[in-house]
Amino acid sequence: MSAELILCPHCGKENLPQATRCVYCGEDLEELFRIEGVEDNTALQDEPGISTADLVEALRQADSQKDEKTGAADRNGQNEAADSGGETESEPPAGEDEQTPEWLARIRKRAQQEEDAAGELTRKGSSLDTARSEDHQGRVDQEFASWIARIRENARRENLLTPKPAADSAESEGGVPEWLRKVRELQPEAEEEEPLAEEPAPEEAELKEGQNDAAEQVRAEEGEPNKETSPDENVWESASAPEEALETEPEPEPVREHEEAAEEAQTPAETPEAEESAPAPKTPELEPVLEELGLAAASAAVELEEKPASSAELGADLLLLRRQKENAQILMNLIGEEGRGLPPAKTQRVSGRGWYRFILGIFLLLVLAAVLVFVPEAKPGQVENPAPAAALKEALGRLASGDKVLVVLEYQAADSAELEQITAPVLKALQTRGVEMQFLTTHPNGLWLADALMRKADIPAHETGFLAGGKLGVLAAALNPDGESALVPAGVEKLENYALILLLEDSQMDIQNWIEQAGPWLSADKIGVLASSQNAALLLPYYDAGQLAGFAAGTTEGRVLAQALDRTDLPSAPSRAFQAGLLVMIAVILLGVLSKVEADSGARRPKEPEA
Amino acid sequence: MNAMDIVLGIIGIALSVMIFSYLLGDNFFFRVALYILVGVSSGYAAAVLLTKVILPRLIEPLKQSGTDAFWLALVPLVLCLLLSLMLIPRLVKAGTLPLAFLAGAGAAVAIAGIPRGTLAPQLLSVVNRFSPELLRENAGADWGGILEALFILLGVVSVLFYFHHRLSRKSAGAQRPPLVEGISSVGQLFLGITLGMLFVGFYSAALTALIARMVWLKEFILALLTG
Numbered sequence: 001m002s003a004e005l006i007l008c009p010h011c012g013k014e015n016l017p018q019a020t021r022c023v024y025c026g027e028d029l030e031e032l033f034r035i036e037g038v039e040d041n042t043a044l045q046d047e048p049g050i051s052t053a054d055l056v057e058a059l060r061q062a063d064s065q066k067d068e069k070t071g072a073a074d075r076n077g078q079n080e081a082a083d084s085g086g087e088t089e090s091e092p093p094a095g096e097d098e099q100t101p102e103w104l105a106r107i108r109k110r111a112q113q114e115e116d117a118a119g120e121l122t123r124k125g126s127s128l129d130t131a132r133s134e135d136h137q138g139r140v141d142q143e144f145a146s147w148i149a150r151i152r153e154n155a156r157r158e159n160l161l162t163p164k165p166a167a168d169s170a171e172s173e174g175g176v177p178e179w180l181r182k183v184r185e186l187q188p189e190a191e192e193e194e195p196l197a198e199e200p201a202p203e204e205a206e207l208k209e210g211q212n213d214a215a216e217q218v219r220a221e222e223g224e225p226n227k228e229t230s231p232d233e234n235v236w237e238s239a240s241a242p243e244e245a246l247e248t249e250p251e252p253e254p255v256r257e258h259e260e261a262a263e264e265a266q267t268p269a270e271t272p273e274a275e276e277s278a279p280a281p282k283t284p285e286l287e288p289v290l291e292e293l294g295l296a297a298a299s300a301a302v303e304l305e306e307k308p309a310s311s312a313e314l315g316a317d318l319l320l321l322r323r324q325k326e327n328a329q330i331l332m333n334l335i336g337e338e339g340r341g342l343p344p345a346k347t348q349r350v351s352g353r354g355w356y357r358f359i360l361g362i363f364l365l366l367v368l369a370a371v372l373v374f375v376p377e378a379k380p381g382q383v384e385n386p387a388p389a390a391a392l393k394e395a396l397g398r399l400a401s402g403d404k405v406l407v408v409l410e411y412q413a414a415d416s417a418e419l420e421q422i423t424a425p426v427l428k429a430l431q432t433r434g435v436e437m438q439f440l441t442t443h444p445n446g447l448w449l450a451d452a453l454m455r456k457a458d459i460p461a462h463e464t465g466f467l468a469g470g471k472l473g474v475l476a477a478a479l480n481p482d483g484e485s486a487l488v489p490a491g492v493e494k495l496e497n498y499a500l501i502l503l504l505e506d507s508q509m510d511i512q513n514w515i516e517q518a519g520p521w522l523s524a525d526k527i528g529v530l531a532s533s534q535n536a537a538l539l540l541p542y543y544d545a546g547q548l549a550g551f552a553a554g555t556t557e558g559r560v561l562a563q564a565l566d567r568t569d570l571p572s573a574p575s576r577a578f579q580a581g582l583l584v585m586i587a588v589i590l591l592g593v594l595s596k597v598e599a600d601s602g603a604r605r606p607k608e609p610e611a
Numbered sequence: 612m613n614a615m616d617i618v619l620g621i622i623g624i625a626l627s628v629m630i631f632s633y634l635l636g637d638n639f640f641f642r643v644a645l646y647i648l649v650g651v652s653s654g655y656a657a658a659v660l661l662t663k664v665i666l667p668r669l670i671e672p673l674k675q676s677g678t679d680a681f682w683l684a685l686v687p688l689v690l691c692l693l694l695s696l697m698l699i700p701r702l703v704k705a706g707t708l709p710l711a712f713l714a715g716a717g718a719a720v721a722i723a724g725i726p727r728g729t730l731a732p733q734l735l736s737v738v739n740r741f742s743p744e745l746l747r748e749n750a751g752a753d754w755g756g757i758l759e760a761l762f763i764l765l766g767v768v769s770v771l772f773y774f775h776h777r778l779s780r781k782s783a784g785a786q787r788p789p790l791v792e793g794i795s796s797v798g799q800l801f802l803g804i805t806l807g808m809l810f811v812g813f814y815s816a817a818l819t820a821l822i823a824r825m826v827w828l829k830e831f832i833l834a835l836l837t838g
Binding site: 357358361362365368369372373414415417418421444445447448466468470471472475486506512513515516517519520532533534535536537538541542544545546547553554555574577578581582585 | 631634635636652655656659660663664668680716717720721724725727728729732733735736805808809811812813814815816818819820821822823824825826829
């Protein structure tokens with residue numbers, strides 16, 4: 001955990017890696033702008049007070065030294081024409097004054113003779129601006145120098161945190177490092193194939209030996225030990241190769257020519273800086289060895305996410321290192337999560353509860369199946385109908401031949417079995433009595449459910465109208481004065497013209513829609529309801545208030561109502577199975593109550609001794 | 612029983628078993644059956660709305676150029692277009708107008724209907740049970756009716772007490788007087804009886820649907836066995 005923290009360079013205390021300021025001293029950490037390996041740039045490190053102008057001057061000197069080196073390399077007379085051309089560009093030609101036209105000479109002479117058109121005051125003002133700009137430039141240079149110093153400090157600290165290669169990794173046998181020997185052991189075929197594919201000529205071998213000797217000579221002159229550098233140092237060295245090339249002595253001429261020829265043969269369009277800055281790709285076989293040697297972490301830490309095409313882009317843009325990109329990704333994720341709700345908490349399932357449900361469900365199914373298969377169906381006895389069902393039976397009994405009844409289907413397919421058992425005998429009785437029925441539905445499913453109901457009731461098929469709009473549609477039908485409203489299906493008359501509006505319902509909301517929207521516009525005892533058993537409790541207050549002509553809810557009341565209408569109930573009404581199902585539920589409820597009581601008493605027992 | 616009935620019956624049995632598999636918990640087969648139900652229902656509803664509403668009430672009037680029906684049909688057409696613009700994320704706000712129209716109209720109808728259809732009739736029903744005219748009509752005291760009216764009054768008052776003082780207890784946390792506590796307990800008893808009756812109703816409806824399905828399965832299997 002502490003390895004993930006960073007140390008404040010000012011107070012030395014630990015901070016989160018995402019922090020840009022120290023939580024203890026408040027100083028800038030500048031973690032997001034840290035460039036790893038920058039401490040190796042000793043030229044900048046030794047001069048903390050360096051200014052931008054000095055940097056530009058140093059770059060110019062580097063360019064001039066590079067030109068000098070190029071000139072020295074081509075000293076054997078290959079680029080004499082180029083050198084002479086360079087001199088003609090840098091120095092004015094001797095005969096320039098002679099070649100200047102006469103009009104230009106006059107203009108120059110006139111300009112030297114005349115006073116400045118801006119006058120003395122403008123000259124003073126411009127000199128003041130110049131002085132101010134110099135002060136401002138000095139402050140900018142100072143801030144830039146301090147910024148570079150912070151970057152160096154952070155890079156040094158990061159370098160201390162990154163794992164270093166093992167000490168014995170530098171040990172070599174016969175001049176071959178240990179890591180290279182392991183690599184060669186892993187890839188013996190490649191070692192063998194390379195000489196066959198590209199067997200260097202004796203001249204090239206001599207050139208390479210000369211190159212290695214020259215490099216060793218340079219290291220010896222610089223006082224560096226002859227050892228393998230760490231990966232971050234390699235990367236930084238590769239990134240700062242041009243600067244080092246300026247400091248080293250020029251390579252031998254044949255070596256440089258050979259390298260240039262090889263580069264031109266491989267990638268002529270690619271610049272040398274890009275080739276040097278691009279790290280060599282690691283093969284999967286190399287990764288375990290590098291990890292064992294402690295090189296993988298350091299190399300991964302400085303792996304560039306975006307490789308610029310040239311060193312100019314490398315220097316112009318801040319390098320996006322892996323951790324910086326991770327920080328940016330964290331920030332992007334936080335911004336993206338802004339305003340979103342928390343993910344739903346996963347409910348922890350109680351183990352074993354699913355088995356109780358499965359056992360109870362299977363038990364209920366087995367009981368019902370056994371009753372349906374083995375227990376003969378008994379004839380229902382004469383049961384006194386409840387008052388609402390009796391009232392509905394009286395309302396139905398008042399209907400005579402020619403009276404119009406609007407049958408409104410508002411139930412779902414799941415309740416179709418129950419509603420069909422209740423409704424089919426009623427519809428058959430009305431059909432027998434010569435009552436004219438019209439069918440209407442406010443649910444799309446009601447269209448095909450109406451056909452199924454008519455088949456079940458064994459009555460002729462009627463067209464079913466679809467009343468769209470929910471409660472708005474019901475209100476439009478109730479306010480349909482002449483029965484010609486475009487919002488109401490064709491054939492549906494004014495609601496007051498119907499002797500009875502028979503609602504087939506399984507939803508309390510739909511019942512309330514008709515009672516609240518159409519009821520106030522209708523005379524009393526116009527609405528009768530045949531409902532599912534789940535609506536019985538909610539329909540009773542409306543019946544008591546006199547808003548319903550009557551209702552029958554559930555198969556039991558429906559069966560009694562059918563008997564009252566001299567209609568036997570449907571043969572597929574298994575009352576025995578229904579009774580068995582109710583008994584199972586009563587048993588389950590009793591078991592639940594007993595287990596709850598036992599659990600409560602069991603929980604109370606441990607508390608009593610404590611009390 | 613023809614081949615089509617057999618195929619449909621087998622599909623019905625498979626779907627029923629998939630639904631029954633919920634006894635083992637939420638699983639793949641239960642969800643597949645549920646998605647089939649929702650998808651088929653939605654598709655059927657869309658087809659019904661297209662043939663029963665959109666074509667006869669929107670498209671047909673637009674064909675009668677220059678008539679009153681044509682000009683009236685332009686209003687729902689514009690609202691439909693605005694509503695369909697909600698499919699484009701940048702133009703979601705365009706759909707607020709038809710949605711606001713629908714919500715406003717629905718709320719207005721509900722607010723007008725609830726007092727007339729539920730509140731006033733229910734209150735009058737309780738009050739009218741204590742009307743002196745009932746004594747005159749019945750030519751004497753109908754003690755059964757009076758007892759029933761008192762019982763209804765007790766239920767209404769105690770349930771209102773329970774809801775009112777439950778909220779006040781939550782907010783204040785003070786100890787209530789014993790009378791209020793007793794009446795609230797009676798209201799809680801009435802609520803328990805009502806909820807129990809609702810549970811029985813729901814269970815009866817579900818049991819009826821289950822039995823009907825099992826009867827269908829039994830008849831289908833017997834038909835297959837007997838040919």
